[in-house]
Structures are given as structure tokens and as C-alpha cells.
Amino acid sequence: MNLLQTLVAFVIALGTLIVFHELGHYLVARWCGVKVLRFSVGMGRVVWSRRFGPDQTEWAISALPLGGYVKMLDGREQDVTHLPEAELRREFTRQNVWKRIAIVAAGPIANFLLAIVLFAGLYMHGIEEPATRLAQPAPGTPAQLAGLKRDDVVTAVNGVRVAGWSELRWQLVRAAVDAKEGGDARIEVRRPSRGTFTFTLPAAALTALDLDGDVPASLGLAIALPPPVLGKVDPGGAGARAGLRTGDAIVALDGAPVQDVGAFTQAVRAAPGKAIALDVVRAGQPLRLTITPEPARADDPRKGSVTVGKIKVELLGRPDMIVVADGPARATVKAARRVWDSSVLTVRMIGRMLTGDVSWKNVTGPITIADYAGQSSRIGLASYLSFLAVVSISLGVMNLLPIPVLDGGHLLYYSLEVLTGRPVPERFGEIAQRLGVGLLVTLMALAVFNDVARLM
Structure with missing residues (x-):
């Protein structure tokens, strides 16, 4: 499916993209007085066609779907010597x-x-997306070394305001490209009850990023999540063997409080084959269980293929969400700026x-x-x-x-x-x-x- x-x-x-691209050629050709012979979606042999309009333009679908074309009256491709002068004035190369x-x-x-x-x-x-409130950066990551902490809310990157997580990711990609010229990334955050701070991610950390991967995660930036509550528990997984059940709330791991879903996931991944003591609240009652994550291979954005621990349970809980919406004028300007920035x-x-x-x-x-x-x-x-x-x-x-x-x-x-x-x-x-x-x-x-x- x-x-x-x-x-x-x-x-x-x-x-959709092919049709809009070729429509651009077609409409401006007609506006300039050039005769259009064929409008094709796809390349190669024509498999379906119909003729419409005063010029009887052939609208076609062709066999190879990767592309399309607009065929105009063109003396480089057709013999036009027999055409009357009125038609010749509509030939492409004579424009x-x-x-x-x-x-x-x-x-x-x-x-x-x-x-x-x-x-x-x-x-x-309006787009609902995660807010820019951060989870605690993993030790040794650029974000942790720069001084960013849990619950910091990112408000700008290099002076450009960000409202949601997608905007934050986009500005980090831009910063990574700019870093090739030696520029650091300035991250402005609002820290609860302490005001606004600016931190610096060094150019060296940015230039090492794989821009096709998860750029924020590679820097140690992750979305703040709620404390872990279990959803579905795989009957054949380590979680089920340890006695975990749907609805269990994980409150501590080896005696240390668990801050959120992300921290719990990192701790489990970091302990393949090692026994972990879990403090769980089930139906309001505290319970202690011991679990041993199963070793498994996984890809790490910074280290490549590594061995991690897995317990095969579903973790529930949504991050803080915001709806980013703009009026028509601001949305159009913002869209045009996004297209320009993406093109550059x-x-x-x-x-x-x-x-x-x-x-x-x-x-x-x-x-x-x-x-x-x-x-x-x-x-x-x-x-x-x-x-x-x-x-x-x-x-x-x-x-x-x-x-x-x-x-x-x-x-x-x-x-x-x-x-x-x-x-x-x-x-x-x-x-x-x-x-x-x-x-x-x-x-x-x-x-x-x-x-x-x-x-x-």
C-alpha cells in the first residue's frame, strides 16, 4: 500500500510540475504571437493526443514521463518554406x-x-508544527558545548527570526552553507525566567554536517518532549519480557529522574545488552522493573553505523505545538523570500x-x-x-x-x-x-x- x-x-x-513549467512556455509563446504545434506531458512517442484552439494545437501525453515540451513553429526543426507570410511571421526564430x-x-x-x-x-x-523549545542536548554535541540547555526556546538564527521547528531547521541549513566561508552561527534563545541569551555554534561544527540528513540532530538540537508514557508494547520485545505494559509512565532510570521521551530513548540506545533499573508508575502505583535492551545496528549522523539498544515499545506524547499563520500580504512576501533563499x-x-x-x-x-x-x-x-x-x-x-x-x-x-x-x-x-x-x-x-x- x-x-x-x-x-x-x-x-x-x-x-503538476511539468504542466506548470510547460504552461509557462506555452502562454508566453502565445502572448508573443508564436504558433504552438504541440504541448506534451512526457517525452518520446505520443500515446494520446487531442487538438484544440484556433491553431489546432496538439495536446499530448507521451510515453516517457520524466519531462515534457512545447513544440513551436520553428524553421530549425520543420520545413517552413511553403508557408504563407502570415504564418512565417509566427515562426519562433523570426521573433x-x-x-x-x-x-x-x-x-x-x-x-x-x-x-x-x-x-x-x-x-x-497556518501550519501546525513543533515549537522551538529544546530538549537537553546530548553531551559532547556542538549545542551542549555552546551552552544550550533544556527548555531553551530558539527565537532567531543569525538575526533571522524563527517561529517553528521547520524554520529553525531551514535557517540552520543556511548557516551551514554560510559556514563554508568561515561564518559561525549565532543562536538566540529565550530561557524561562532568565531572559534572552545568544550562543555560538562554531563554523567547524557546521561545515562537518551532512546537509541531506537531520541537521538539528547532528548539532545536538532536538525538540523538547514530555515524560515517557508507553503506548503499544511489542509482545516479542525486551520491554514485554521485562513486564512493561501500555500506560506505564517511566519516571526514573537507574535511580536518575527521566526528563522526557528523548532522554529515555537516548539512555536505552546507549545501553545495548546492559541491565537497567526502571521506576514505573502504573495505575498510580510505583513499581520497579529491570530491563535489558536488545543490541541492534543503527545509523548515527555523526558516527555512522553503531550498535544501540532497543526495547520495542511505543512512546507517547507530543511536543509543544504552535500554528504559524500570516495574512495574505505577509504570507506572499514570506513565500517570495523563501523561494529566493531556496534558489540562492x-x-x-x-x-x-x-x-x-x-x-x-x-x-x-x-x-x-x-x-x-x-x-x-x-x-x-x-x-x-x-x-x-x-x-x-x-x-x-x-x-x-x-x-x-x-x-x-x-x-x-x-x-x-x-x-x-x-x-x-x-x-x-x-x-x-x-x-x-x-x-x-x-x-x-x-x-x-x-x-x-x-x-x-
Whole structure:
């Protein structure tokens, strides 16, 4: 069932982004007076089509779903010598260079506009998310060494205000990218009954982060959670063998009070194969049990594969939640700023990859995107729409890269035409086109390799 939901979520996301991208090209081409012959969702052989409109434009679905295109009347691709003068005036290459630039740029711009609309809608509707109140940082983590403590409420990162956990994570990712240039991260917190403080996370800790992983957790930042109360207890797990039951409240571990779910989880994970004394309250009565977590392998964001303890019980309790909502004007401005920041961050990440400062493992492909589509759809509609906006931004940025065969490559040609006053030589364009195809195939192969490596 999860696989089916993932596939459906991926197809809907991909189809939506392709349609909006190509609609950008189509609408501006029509506005500029260029005749559009075909609007295709997908590449390769046409499997379904219908003709509509005064120009009888063919609207088609093609066999290969990874992409789409708008086919215009273009003398480079069709024989136009037999057409009347009225039709020739609507041929793409006969338009002035600024119209051609507008038509090509319209696709990526449509992706950015879609992301702004989605983010603005989410910000106006309001998003329930965990507050920025922190759990006690684990010993030795950058957050603990910086002086952050349990119940600190993060209010800003590098001077940018944060209202919820997703905003905090986003600003930490930005800070990690900025750290490549030697910048520390200033974390402003409000400490209950003691006022506001500023702490510093050093650049060295930020540059070591895996930006594709859980950035806050790698720094030692976690959401403050309530004391642990047990939900479902797996009959075959260490918890059931120790006598734990649904509804038990864990109050102490080896005589030390348990602050919250996170602290209890960390203590269990740190004790594989070791006996632990648990103080439990069951139906209002205190009870002491002894439990031995089972050893299991797990991935640690800082240490790689490690052995941890597991007891196979469900821990109940929600963190403090807030609803972040804005009016239409503020939501739109906030959405536009988010799209701009995300675009700049993507470009900077690409630059870091080219210089070797960031691993090429961060290049992801359709398998990872499909996985994220499925995960976000299972969380809820707001999460899925946010995912859709993020991917739309990435699609817009990638299409603006100056690679032949992409929109950015064509924009580069037309920019040179503006500067020199004459079109790029046809022979040069053919060679660049072949190189662009080769580069795209290489990047796609790398993305698929990284996807498979993550799965394994």
C-alpha cells in the first residue's frame, strides 16, 4: 500500500510540475504571437493526443514521463518554406531576441511562481508544527558545548527570526552553507525566567554536517518532549519480557529522574545488552522493573553505523505545538523570500560541489524524489504541498543552469546574441548541444547511483 501511495504521489507531483513549467512556455509563446504545434506531458512517442484552439494545437501525453515540451513553429526543426507570410511571421526564430528570451525563461519562472503560490497558501492557512523549545542536548554535541540547555526556546538564527521547528531547521541549513566561508552561527534563545541569551555554534561544527540528513540532530538540537508514557508494547520485545505494559509512565532510570521521551530513548540506545533499573508508575502505583535492551545496528549522523539498544515499545506524547499563520500580504512576501533563499542556496550548493566543498552524494534523482513524495503525502496535505513547492524551486533552478539543451543554455545563446548583435553560429550550437546531452546523462547516472546507494 505504501509503495502504491508513493508512486501515485510521485506521478501527481511530477505531472503538476511539468504542466506548470510547460504552461509557462506555452502562454508566453502565445502572448508573443508564436504558433504552438504541440504541448506534451512526457517525452518520446505520443500515446494520446487531442487538438484544440484556433491553431489546432496538439495536446499530448507521451510515453516517457520524466519531462515534457512545447513544440513551436520553428524553421530549425520543420520545413517552413511553403508557408504563407502570415504564418512565417509566427515562426519562433523570426521573433526578436527579447521575445525568445521571454518564451524560454517563462518555464522556470512558472515553477518559481507555483512555489510562491503554494508557500503563500500554506502560510495563510497556518501550519501546525513543533515549537522551538529544546530538549537537553546530548553531551559532547556542538549545542551542549555552546551552552544550550533544556527548555531553551530558539527565537532567531543569525538575526533571522524563527517561529517553528521547520524554520529553525531551514535557517540552520543556511548557516551551514554560510559556514563554508568561515561564518559561525549565532543562536538566540529565550530561557524561562532568565531572559534572552545568544550562543555560538562554531563554523567547524557546521561545515562537518551532512546537509541531506537531520541537521538539528547532528548539532545536538532536538525538540523538547514530555515524560515517557508507553503506548503499544511489542509482545516479542525486551520491554514485554521485562513486564512493561501500555500506560506505564517511566519516571526514573537507574535511580536518575527521566526528563522526557528523548532522554529515555537516548539512555536505552546507549545501553545495548546492559541491565537497567526502571521506576514505573502504573495505575498510580510505583513499581520497579529491570530491563535489558536488545543490541541492534543503527545509523548515527555523526558516527555512522553503531550498535544501540532497543526495547520495542511505543512512546507517547507530543511536543509543544504552535500554528504559524500570516495574512495574505505577509504570507506572499514570506513565500517570495523563501523561494529566493531556496534558489540562492541551491546555486551555492552546486558551486560548493564544483569546488569540492560539498559531496556529490547530495545529487538526488527520481528514486529519492519519489520516496520523499510518498513520505510527505503520508504525513498530510500541508507536508505534500510544501514538498511540491521545494521540488518546483529545484526544477526552476536546474533549468536555468547554462547547460545546452536546458532553458539556461538557450538563454546563454540569446544573451550572447544581445551582446554581439548576431545569433550563435549553428555549428557551435550543434556541438554544444551534444556536450549538454552528455553532461545531463552523466548527472542523471550519478543521481540514480546516489539514490540506489541510499536505499542500500
